Amino acid sequence: MRILQTRDTMSEIYLAAVKIRNQVFVKEQKVPLSIEIDGNEAYAIHFVLYDDQKKPLATVRLLPLDDTTVKVQRMAVLKEYRGKGLGKILLQGAEDFAKEHDFKEITLGSQWQARAFYQEMGFKATGEPFTEAGIKHVTMIKKLAD
Structure with a gap:
């Protein structure tokens, strides 16, 4: 497995x-x-997780909101590869990138059915649920540094 990232669209x-x-x-x-x-x-910053045959399996993007906070967006794992821990690997890679670049907090809008995944990764729900693109979400936050 390998994670590559880019800002080049x-x-x-x-x-x-x-x-x-x-x-x-x-x-x-x-x-x-x-x-x-x-x-x-x-x-x-767009991240893609590739398998050993260089097939792209999962993606996420980090959107810097300011000098201290990034937002996780567009987290997706291809259907046939879900449940294999790839989301955790990818999210950890994105989090490591954020830490290396001195961000102090990560926020995200979790789809309602995915919130347990993010809780397991250390995120805490905050605020009321909301609907985006017709899908129920909740805002979640994780502190990276004190």
């Missing part, structure tokens, strides 16, 4: 991320493509 890594996101969010979850690809693409 013309790169192979970014294109692999978009392909995974299209499969998971647009095709499976029926999120409109018009909101799945947004104005933050060029500002985010």
Whole structure:
């Protein structure tokens, strides 16, 4: 397994991320493509987890909100690879990147059914549930440093 990242929206890594996101969010979850690809693409750091045969299996992006906080977005694992711990590997890689770049906090909007996964990874729910793209979510936060 290997995680690669990019900010280049013309790169192979970014294109692999978009392909995974299209499969998971647009095709499976029926999120409109018009909101799945947004104005933050060029500002985010896109991560893709590849297997040993260089096949892209999962993706996530980090969007810096300010000098101390990044937001986890567009976390997706291809259906046939779910339940194998790949999400944990990928999220840990993104978290390590955030720490290396001196971010102090990670936030995210978890889909309701995924909140236990994020709790297991150290995130805490905050605030009331909300709906985004027709899907129930909750805001979650994890402190990276004191």
